[in-house]
Amino acid sequence: MNNENKLSFSSDYMEGAHPDILKRLMDTNMEKSAGYGLDEYTESAKEKIREACGAPDADVYFLTGGTQANATMIDAMLRSYQGVMAAKSGHISVHEAGAIEFGGHKVLTLPENNGKITAGSVESCINSYKMDENNEHTIMPGMVYISHPTEFGTLYSLDELKALSDVCHKNDIPLYLDGARLAYALACPENDVSLHDIASLCDVFYIGGTKCGALFGEAVVIPKKGFIPHIFTIIKQHGALLAKGRIAGIQFETLFTNDLYYKIGQNAIDTAGRIKAALAEYGYEFAFNSPTNQIFVRLSREKSEELSEKIEMGFWENIDDSHVIMRIATSWATRQEDVDRLIEILKQ
């Protein structure tokens, strides 16, 4: 697994936590505090996140992982006769082992373009429901799920997000944003969507910790206080309530102190930028045009196997008998010297 002779770029959650986080856990370790997120560290983390989002009244909760956050919040927002619209390639559509359906809800898949859906396709899904004379026999589109960055590393523009938000609110349904890798969007020059924008355009979203420097943890933000009544109990019911809530609180407090969350994103974007430039220079082909920390390269099987002897990449997809897509991911922890070595190998 941690083969020392091999460069590893297979994912953005291979190390422990950003050292500042571990240090803070160490410093506070022997203090006593109340459980279940009722401690002062958690409260301070919530306050810092409210500030970062420009959402002074927001409800904020810390859950442990992405599938858990998605399944819990989607279940909390939908009534039984409603489903969640999501890209065919959305994480909830494919990679959550049916967690949404386990909660009783249908995922209404929309066509995707580089992992993104459009306000148009949301509107058309809603309209086709509205215009269907027999729609009482079908699941009502009840909310929208998007990820930013998407599973393909792509980004919504502010205009696209506004359009999605508009179509949702015109139709009285919530917009939910999965920010598992949000730090890598926020640090990306191509990104024009700020945390303030997200908080003002989305009804619920989460700021990812697990893939952005924490040991684990996702900060669910509900900008409008009380939007989901009894959410604490719903979280508990989904097995998503941490007894030692402060462990998550301390991590997010650290992430939102001294811009750490943004710095974490910055390193990933910088190193990914160098790798992409090299790939382009050496004639590699990109599978998707991802501006963030995930790079998807189309390779012949031979080339893929050759590279894999020296570099651990993430397997993404079989294209055909002779081609595959492999993922190269950078993170807060990616070191420039490893990027140098990687570029050298890619050059060969």
Added chain:
Amino acid sequence: MNNENKLSFSSDYMEGAHPDILKRLMDTNMEKSAGYGLDEYTESAKEKIREACGAPDADVYFLTGGTQANATMIDAMLRSYQGVMAAKSGHISVHEAGAIEFGGHKVLTLPENNGKITAGSVESCINSYKMDENNEHTIMPGMVYISHPTEFGTLYSLDELKALSDVCHKNDIPLYLDGARLAYALACPENDVSLHDIASLCDVFYIGGTKCGALFGEAVVIPKKGFIPHIFTIIKQHGALLAKGRIAGIQFETLFTNDLYYKIGQNAIDTAGRIKAALAEYGYEFAFNSPTNQIFVRLSREKSEELSEKIEMGFWENIDDSHVIMRIATSWATRQEDVDRLIEILKQ
């Protein structure tokens, strides 16, 4: 919350983690490893737990909390037409916000005695189902849930556990043990049930980390390999799969190195012993006869309020208008000097 002038004995999960655990997380932090528990630390932790349990083929998984572990494993074991038998006072019966029912399952409550159920009451529940001519219209008793120590800090004797195991297996249903505070049982002189016993008598159980010195985490042990097919996917579906699985793995590897898990229990039991002796000497009344780290004291409201000015205790229950039950809990982190001060206050 962490009032420095006040002694705090309100629960056993008020601090971070045992220092050895934090140190180990620190030491390994920058290593890269595979996600989802497929790393070498997790593998090593599993191996050490298999050894400690005398169950060389056991499936072992690390989940984040007790409610999550219970809801996931009970859902994994029951078919839809079955329910889980548990003490009326069992954690799953009252304090899990309906997590078992959220998974579609009924909790069949049995009478409890100091938090414990008997093989006799299990048998009688099963027999009354079997002898009911209309039982096809009712939920079948499909497994047994017990906690050890119980929610009241009490312990099953080896004979009691054997009897429960016998009645379960005679009736072809699994026995599940919730060991949220197992360390405190293992270190208790009154306890005659070893990890080997548990592994040989129970079909599934978990070794608690959250309340026994870890930042979080519960080690689910399935002694008979393959007993629950596709358990990995079931865990994922319940939002219970950690992306950075190693964070849990490293913690349990540390807990099961150099007997740390037992030492953690020892401190809690020793300090609880001193407190109980003092309480008895000063004429306090115990609500339950708990041999482990939770002490339940019956107090008049006046006395309770008086003590609460100097000691943080856990509120347990209103008995009547003028009496309450309060909980004093010790842990791996309880310091002798705090016990000294507590005893002094109790004396007054």
Added chain:
Amino acid sequence: MNNENKLSFSSDYMEGAHPDILKRLMDTNMEKSAGYGLDEYTESAKEKIREACGAPDADVYFLTGGTQANATMIDAMLRSYQGVMAAKSGHISVHEAGAIEFGGHKVLTLPENNGKITAGSVESCINSYKMDENNEHTIMPGMVYISHPTEFGTLYSLDELKALSDVCHKNDIPLYLDGARLAYALACPENDVSLHDIASLCDVFYIGGTKCGALFGEAVVIPKKGFIPHIFTIIKQHGALLAKGRIAGIQFETLFTNDLYYKIGQNAIDTAGRIKAALAEYGYEFAFNSPTNQIFVRLSREKSEELSEKIEMGFWENIDDSHVIMRIATSWATRQEDVDRLIEILKQ
């Protein structure tokens, strides 16, 4: 099963349908109409029920059976963090094969007295939730389920029903009444609760057809139009929507024409009255004091076996090794000559 030489009093759903219903199905059989309850017979049945209930705006739906109606409507009314309060002996607590839990909801059982719960016990359940400092970790009492008549044939008085309604509405939770055998209450001299009362005191209830003369069918009434949004889809989702909705509609239209529903109740009550008088005269012991069409007799096993040779009764419960409770049920179809024969046998 239909042993011609044996008197059968084992339940109130042993025959087909009241002849008027069958005749009406015959007369309308070859007409064509829209499906899913959108036909004129169903509309007419709804209108007649609205009138009978004094609820001109009520939403009315026809489902096929009691468990289905209970599971569907309870699921429609509860949010995931809520449970339904019901008597320990309530149909949903014991005899619906976990249908409520299958929908994700906990049944919060209350003590019963002859099958009934009191406003006091509802209030105390709600208060104990409210006063519990840790109630966010538990299921919130979210509605009340009662049956009228109860499973033991007993009746709520108007005052008792008003008190239940008051405590529910004071606490903003709905009151639901299962009227599987409502005809037998309405015809009972001891009953002082009218359909108008029920419609004004309950938020949702159903008027039983299956056990009151229909082939099948329960009329769910929601007095306040729109109280449950999208109920049509929820019914469909629970597999409870009849394609040929008119078959249920025609039956209820017939039941609510010319007071048929009340007449059906009358015969059951009259014949039950005769049987009860005879039982009392001959020194039999009643297990519950039921004023409706179900009679519960406490018998020694010998006597029970002796009677069972000549009379089919319903087995109710084992009391101890030598005593059982048996049920004698009358219905719209019970004939006076069979009652004569029954009384003769009881006399021996």
Added chain:
Amino acid sequence: MNNENKLSFSSDYMEGAHPDILKRLMDTNMEKSAGYGLDEYTESAKEKIREACGAPDADVYFLTGGTQANATMIDAMLRSYQGVMAAKSGHISVHEAGAIEFGGHKVLTLPENNGKITAGSVESCINSYKMDENNEHTIMPGMVYISHPTEFGTLYSLDELKALSDVCHKNDIPLYLDGARLAYALACPENDVSLHDIASLCDVFYIGGTKCGALFGEAVVIPKKGFIPHIFTIIKQHGALLAKGRIAGIQFETLFTNDLYYKIGQNAIDTAGRIKAALAEYGYEFAFNSPTNQIFVRLSREKSEELSEKIEMGFWENIDDSHVIMRIATSWATRQEDVDRLIEILKQ
């Protein structure tokens, strides 16, 4: 709704029941029998169905409707980590209001051709699961759902059904067939799949009553006795157990006496044949090539509106701004004189 001046061909469930069924219900009405399908009529119906299917040991249950049968049986067959493969156009994929997801299961949609799926696409779905290195994070294909005839009136050939059965059994997953309109397949000259074939190739299927001449009811057949343990309780839990089970039993006993089920299909096929010949002659365009009792015609909106003044058809789909698909359905109850009038109108 039942406009007397208008011809109605909008669906195959517009009338009550075949007169033989009503007569039989009438004749047996006042007999007393046990509830819940434990009566002799139900037993006789089961026996006749076993015979018709050449499956002497089959478990047979009578449920009330198609969505209910599908949701109950699919839930009974799948484990939580599995999903059901079905055509994108399958009834469970679109028109059951999320009933499958309510039970916790994902529908894995496959491409369809005229409503049918192929063994090839099933195999490719299974293989792509098997070859996915991360498949433990996804839902496992756990069974196959097909309808025969399909929602588009098309038929599987015996070879196609055999191929589907083979690929299922090679992969140890059950094949389930929804026979809501099975009578219309069995009577169709193009059909080469017999009830014996279905019983030997499918693990579970249902023989439709609601759309084939019954008041309501679907006969679920499980050729291999005991294949689904505790199915009675599962049916009850889904609210699908009829108290007066015999009402369904009597209907199916009648349908399977003197070949009534086949005769019912015959009339629908004959009349549909005449209509299709006329449509072809007059130059109408078919949307799908359906050999059974549902005819799908592509019409301009003007033509559709013109025809709709004289004929009630079923609205199927908007193609574009100026074209629609309308459905003409025949049934056991379609009269030749109405077909004459319909043809005359179509001619104009």
